[in-house]
Amino acid sequence: MVRSSRLALGGGLVAAGEAVAGVTALVALGPFRIALFLITCGLATGATTAAVVALIDRRGGPGGPPGGGPGGGPPDEPPPWWPDFERDFWAHVRGRERTRI
Numbered sequence: 001m002v003r004s005s006r007l008a009l010g011g012g013l014v015a016a017g018e019a020v021a022g023v024t025a026l027v028a029l030g031p032f033r034i035a036l037f038l039i040t041c042g043l044a045t046g047a048t049t050a051a052v053v054a055l056i057d058r059r060g061g062p063g064g065p066p067g068g069g070p071g072g073g074p075p076d077e078p079p080p081w082w083p084d085f086e087r088d089f090w091a092h093v094r095g096r097e098r099t100r101i
Helices: 002-029 032-059 082-095
Strands: none
Touching: 002 032
16 A cells, blocks of 8 residues: 555654654753653654554555445445335335425
């Protein structure tokens, strides 16, 4: 997946930048709270990026999974029971008494 690898690279770079900024602030400057905040932001960004990439890869990308699973779009042919179901459904809708809400 080209898109998920770009997302992983971008998220990883942002997470690494936040973590490096936090470590630099901790070592050089010494404001403990700011450093811990930046390190925590880096960890949270990395974890969120990993979760999103895993979900995108599991789903199969923008078009959904191959084989017409959930999110895969309509199947090429309707299932064999569909015409009977649709005929009965529309007969039910037409024969039903309509009321005002």
